[in-house]
Amino acid sequence: MALTREQLAQRVAQEFQDGYYVNLGIGIPTLAANYIPDDMQVMLQSENGLLGMGPFPLDEEIDADLINAGKQTVTMIEGASLFCSAQSFAMIRGGHVDLTVLGAFEVDCQGNIASYMIPGKLIKGMGGAMDLVAGADNIIVTMTHASKSGQSKLLSQCTLPLTGKNCIRRVLTDLALMDIEGGKFILRERAPGVSVEEIINLTSGELTVPDHVPEMTV
Amino acid sequence: MALTREQLAQRVAQEFQDGYYVNLGIGIPTLAANYIPDDMQVMLQSENGLLGMGPFPLDEEIDADLINAGKQTVTMIEGASLFCSAQSFAMIRGGHVDLTVLGAFEVDCQGNIASYMIPGKLIKGMGGAMDLVAGADNIIVTMTHASKSGQSKLLSQCTLPLTGKNCIRRVLTDLALMDIEGGKFILRERAPGVSVEEIINLTSGELTVPDHVPEMTV
Amino acid sequence: MSGFDKVVTSYEEALEGLEDNMTIIAGGFGLCGIPENLIKEIKRKGTTGLTIASNNAGVDGKGLGLLLEEKQIKKMIASYVGENALFEAQMMSGELEVELTPQGTLAEKMRAGGAGIPAFYTATGYGTPVGEGKEVREFNGRHYILEEALSGDFAIAKAWKADRYGNLMFRKTARNFNPMAITAGKIAVVEVEEIVEVGQLDPDEIHLPGIYVNRLIQGTFEKTIEQRTVRKA
Amino acid sequence: MSGFDKVVTSYEEALEGLEDNMTIIAGGFGLCGIPENLIKEIKRKGTTGLTIASNNAGVDGKGLGLLLEEKQIKKMIASYVGENALFEAQMMSGELEVELTPQGTLAEKMRAGGAGIPAFYTATGYGTPVGEGKEVREFNGRHYILEEALSGDFAIAKAWKADRYGNLMFRKTARNFNPMAITAGKIAVVEVEEIVEVGQLDPDEIHLPGIYVNRLIQGTFEKTIEQRTVRKA
Numbered sequence: 015m016a017l018t019r020e021q022l023a024q025r026v027a028q029e030f031q032d033g034y035y036v037n038l039g040i041g042i043p044t045l046a047a048n049y050i051p052d053d054m055q056v057m058l059q060s061e062n063g064l065l066g067m068g069p070f071p072l073d074e075e076i077d078a079d080l081i082n083a084g085k086q087t088v089t090m091i092e093g094a095s096l097f098c099s100a101q102s103f104a105m106i107r108g109g110h111v112d113l114t115v116l117g118a119f120e121v122d123c124q125g126n127i128a129s130y131m132i133p134g135k136l137i138k139g140m141g142g143a144m145d146l147v148a149g150a151d152n153i154i155v156t157m158t159h160a161s162k163s164g165q166s167k168l169l170s171q172c173t174l175p176l177t178g179k180n181c182i183r184r185v186l187t188d189l190a191l192m193d194i195e196g197g198k199f200i201l202r203e204r205a206p207g208v209s210v211e212e213i214i215n216l217t218s219g220e221l222t223v224p225d226h227v228p229e230m231t232v
Numbered sequence: 233m234a235l236t237r238e239q240l241a242q243r244v245a246q247e248f249q250d251g252y253y254v255n256l257g258i259g260i261p262t263l264a265a266n267y268i269p270d271d272m273q274v275m276l277q278s279e280n281g282l283l284g285m286g287p288f289p290l291d292e293e294i295d296a297d298l299i300n301a302g303k304q305t306v307t308m309i310e311g312a313s314l315f316c317s318a319q320s321f322a323m324i325r326g327g328h329v330d331l332t333v334l335g336a337f338e339v340d341c342q343g344n345i346a347s348y349m350i351p352g353k354l355i356k357g358m359g360g361a362m363d364l365v366a367g368a369d370n371i372i373v374t375m376t377h378a379s380k381s382g383q384s385k386l387l388s389q390c391t392l393p394l395t396g397k398n399c400i401r402r403v404l405t406d407l408a409l410m411d412i413e414g415g416k417f418i419l420r421e422r423a424p425g426v427s428v429e430e431i432i433n434l435t436s437g438e439l440t441v442p443d444h445v446p447e448m449t450v
Numbered sequence: 451m452s453g454f455d456k457v458v459t460s461y462e463e464a465l466e467g468l469e470d471n472m473t474i475i476a477g478g479f480g481l482c483g484i485p486e487n488l489i490k491e492i493k494r495k496g497t498t499g500l501t502i503a504s505n506n507a508g509v510d511g512k513g514l515g516l517l518l519e520e521k522q523i524k525k526m527i528a529s530y531v532g533e534n535a536l537f538e539a540q541m542m543s544g545e546l547e548v549e550l551t552p553q554g555t556l557a558e559k560m561r562a563g564g565a566g567i568p569a570f571y572t573a574t575g576y577g578t579p580v581g582e583g584k585e586v587r588e589f590n591g592r593h594y595i596l597e598e599a600l601s602g603d604f605a606i607a608k609a610w611k612a613d614r615y616g617n618l619m620f621r622k623t624a625r626n627f628n629p630m631a632i633t634a635g636k637i638a639v640v641e642v643e644e645i646v647e648v649g650q651l652d653p654d655e656i657h658l659p660g661i662y663v664n665r666l667i668q669g670t671f672e673k674t675i676e677q678r679t680v681r682k683a
Numbered sequence: 684m685s686g687f688d689k690v691v692t693s694y695e696e697a698l699e700g701l702e703d704n705m706t707i708i709a710g711g712f713g714l715c716g717i718p719e720n721l722i723k724e725i726k727r728k729g730t731t732g733l734t735i736a737s738n739n740a741g742v743d744g745k746g747l748g749l750l751l752e753e754k755q756i757k758k759m760i761a762s763y764v765g766e767n768a769l770f771e772a773q774m775m776s777g778e779l780e781v782e783l784t785p786q787g788t789l790a791e792k793m794r795a796g797g798a799g800i801p802a803f804y805t806a807t808g809y810g811t812p813v814g815e816g817k818e819v820r821e822f823n824g825r826h827y828i829l830e831e832a833l834s835g836d837f838a839i840a841k842a843w844k845a846d847r848y849g850n851l852m853f854r855k856t857a858r859n860f861n862p863m864a865i866t867a868g869k870i871a872v873v874e875v876e877e878i879v880e881v882g883q884l885d886p887d888e889i890h891l892p893g894i895y896v897n898r899l900i901q902g903t904f905e906k907t908i909e910q911r912t913v914r915k916a
Binding site for chain 3: 799
C-alpha cells in the first residue's frame with residue numbers, strides 16, 4: 015500500500031537526530047514535526063526569521079507578529095531566537111541547518127529538483143526553496159512517486175524549470191525511499207506491501223535495485 | 233603662523249553640520265570633537281561597533297567592554313547604539329556616514345592617499361582606513377603640509393603605498409585648506425599669517441591659486 | 451537644531467519626494483511586518499510606474515495588493531507571489547513585469563545594497579532559470595552565480611519601537627526583510643507602533659541603528675493575519 | 684538526550700580536536716572581547732603552525748601575543764598589528780607570514796564564510812597593495828576588487844551571556860568581530876561570562892542564534908584595558 019501523508023511524515027521523522035536543526039517545507043514535511051521521538055530534541059527553523067518554532071497557538075495566544083514561512087500563526091519553544099531574513103538565509107546558505115525536507119514536482123537521477131514552477135500554469139515563485147536546496151547537504155524530498163495519471167516523477171531528466179541542480183541525494187515517495195548516487199536512483203526501502211516491480215514500473219530514471227530491499231517501518 | 237593641533241581641530245569642526253554622523257580618526261581628527269558648536273548635534277561613529285561615542289569616562293565609569301577604535305576607554309551618549317564589525321563597516325562602506333576625518337602621510341592631486349605603511353619601516357596595518365576612504369563621499373584629510381625637513385606631503389603622485397585611490401577631495405594642513413578637483417589642488421583658505429607664496433613653495437603637486445584666498449577663521 | 455530627530459507627523463510628509471517611476475525597497479513577509487500605512491499613502495498619492503522589491507506582493511485588497519488595484523506598480527521583484535489573483539492577472543497580461551528572486555538572494559541583495567557591496571556570488575539559483583544570463587564561477591569546485599546589489603530611491607519599512615533618533619527594535623517575525631530594506635533606501639522611511647524618547651532604548655538591544663533611517667512616523671496597524679491556525683487547548 | 688545543550692566544562696574539552704596547522708577565526712578588537720582563556724588553552728596545548736584570522740594580534744604577553752611567544756602562529760590575517768613588538772620582530776625575520784586585510788573587508792570575509800557567500804566585490808583596497816593580484820571589476824562606473832570568504836577549522840570567540848543552547852548576547856563594544864567569527868568556524872567555541880537556563884533570554888534580544896555555536900564554556904576574564912583614558916569630574 016502507498017504510504018499515507020501521515021506515514022510519509024513518520025518516515026521523514028526517522029531521519030531526525032537528537033540536536034538537529036531542521037527546516038521543514040509546507041505540507042507533508044511540516045507534518046513530520048508531529049512525529050519527533052520523545053527522547054529526541056529537534057529545533058525547527060522557519061526561514062522568515064525564527065529558530066525554535068513551536069506548535070500552532072491556542073486561540074488566546076495568537077500573535078500577528080509571529081508566523082511561519084507558510085504565513086501560519088505559530089508559537090516559539092523555550093530557547094527560540096528571532097532574526098532578520100539576511101541572517102536566516104546566512105544560516106541556510108552557510109550550511110548550518112542540519113536537515114531540510116521539502117516537496118517537489120519532479121526529481122531526476124542527477125539530483126536535480128523541479129518544485130516551483132509549471133510554465134504557463136503555475137507561477138508563484140520559488141520563495142526560499144532555491145536557497146534551501148543550494149545550502150543544505152542533507153535534504154529529503156517528499157512527494158508522490160507518480161502523478162495521478164501514473165506518470166513517474168522520478169525522471170532521467172527533469173522536464174520543468176529547475177529549483178536546484180545536482181543537489182538532491184534522498185527522495186521519499188509514497189512507494190519508496192531512494193538515494194541518488196552516481197547518476198542513478200538506488201532503491202533503499204519500499205513502502206509496506208509495495209513490490210519492487212511496482213517501484214521499477216513507476217520509476218522513469220535509471221534505478222539500481224539492491225538484492226535486499228527492506229520494507230519501511232512506519 | 234602654522235595652525236596648532238587645536239586650531240586644526242577647530243577648522244575641521246567647521247565642516248560639521250547639524251545631524252551629521254562622523255567618523256574621526258586617531259589624533260587631530262579626534263580632537264575636533266571638542267569643538268562641536270553648541271547649537272549643533274554631531275554623532276560620532278567608532279568603527280569597532282559604536283555609534284554615539286561620548287567623552288572619556290570618569291575614573292569610576294571605566295568599562296573594559298567600552299572602547300573606541302583607538303582602544304581608548306570611552307562612554308556613550310544618550311541615543312547611542314552598539315553593533316558588530318560587519319554592521320559597522322556596512323554603515324561605512326555603504327556611504328551612510330556623512331563625514332570622515334583622518335590623517336595621512338601623503339596626498340596627491342589625483343585624490344590618492346597614503347597613510348598606513350612606510351615600507352621597511354612602519355608596518356602596522358591599515359585598520360579601518362581603507363574602508364573609510366573607499367566608503368565616504370565626504371572626507372577631510374588632516375596633516376602637516378610638509379615634513380620636518382621641509383618635504384611637501386602634497387604631491388603630484390604619492391610615493392608610499394596607497395590607502396585609497398582617487399577618493400580624497402579636501403585636505404586641511406597646518407598651512408592651508410585645499411580641495412582636489414580635475415587633477416589639481418585648489419587653494420581655498422590659508423592659515424592666519426601664512427602667505428600664498430609659502431604654500432606654493434611647500435606644495436609639490438600642481439596647485440591652482442584663486443585670485444582671492446581668504447584666511448581661515450580659527 | 452533638529453539634529454538627529456527623524457520624526458515626521460504626517461504620512462504625506464513621510465513620503466514627500468516619492469515620484470512616478472521610482473524604485474522602492476519594501477520590508478515585510480506576507481502581510482507580517484509590512485509598512486501598511488505607507489503603502490496606503492502611496493495609493494492615496496497615486497504614484498505610478500513604480501518598481502518595488504518586496505518578498506511578496508500582498509494579497510487582494512491588502513498590502514501591496516492595494517497598489518496593484520490602481521496599476522501603480524510597473525515591476526515587482528519578489529520571491530513568492532502566490533496569494534494574489536490580481537497580481538497573476540496583471541502578470542499574465544504583461545501589464546506587470548516580474549523578476550522572481552530567491553528569498554535568500556533577495557535578502558542578501560538588499561543587504562548588499564545598503565552595505566556598499568555591489569555584487570556577490572551565491573550557489574542559489576545556479577543551473578535554474580534564475581541563473582540564466584548571469585556569470586557563473588567556480589570556487590572550491592562548486593558553481594556559483596553572480597548577483598548584484600539592490601537599492602532604491604525610497605525604502606519603506608515597519609518596526610515595532612523606535613527612539614526619536616530612529617534607532618529601531620523589531621518584534622518577533624515582523625522583523626524579516628525590514629532591517630535590510632531600510633539600509634537599501636536612499637530615503638528610508640519607517641513606521642513604528644511606538645516612539646520613545648532618546649535614551650529609553652538599551653544600546654545593546656537596538657536591532658538597527660538610526661543612521662539608516664531618514665524619516666520616522668508613528669502609526670496604528672491592522673496586522674491582518676493570512677493563515678489563522680490554532681491548536682485546541 | 685543532550686539535544687542542544689552546548690555546554691562543556693573544561694577548556695581542554697572546549698578545544699578538543701584542534702590540531703597543528705589548522706586555521707582559526709578569532710573574535711575581539713584589540714584586547715576587548717577576546718577569548719582570552721581559549722587563547723591560553725591553545726598556548727597550554729602547544730598547537731603550532733596555526734593560521735589565525737583576527738583583527739589584531741594581541742600585545743606582548745596578552746591575547747594572541749601569548750601564542751607568538753611560543754611561535755605557535757605561522758600566519759596572521761589581521762587589519763592592524765601595531766601594538767606588538769614580538770609580532771614585528773617575527774614578521775621582519777620572516778618567521779611569521781602576515782596578510783594585512785582592511786578591517787571592514789576582514790569582517791565581511793568572515794561573515795561571507797559563515798553565510799555561504801564564496802566571494803564579494805568591494806571598493807575597499809582598489810588601487811592599493813591590498814588589491815594587487817585580485818580581480819577588478821566595474822559596477823556603475825566605479826572600480827571594485829573581488830574578495831573571497833574566510834572560514835576556519837575552529838572559531839574562538841567571547842560573548843557576554845548565553846543560554847545552554849548557545850544563544851548569545853554580547854556586551855557593548857566587546858561584540859566587534861565575535862558574531863561573524865563564530866559563524867565562520869567549522870567548530871565554533873564560545874566562552875562567556877554567564878550561562879543561563881534555556882528560556883531566560885528574550886528571543887528578540889539574542890544577538891547570535893545558538894545554531895552557530897558548537898561548544899560553550901563559562902570562564903572568568905581579566906579584561907585588560909589597553910588605553911585607560913579618563914576625564915576629570
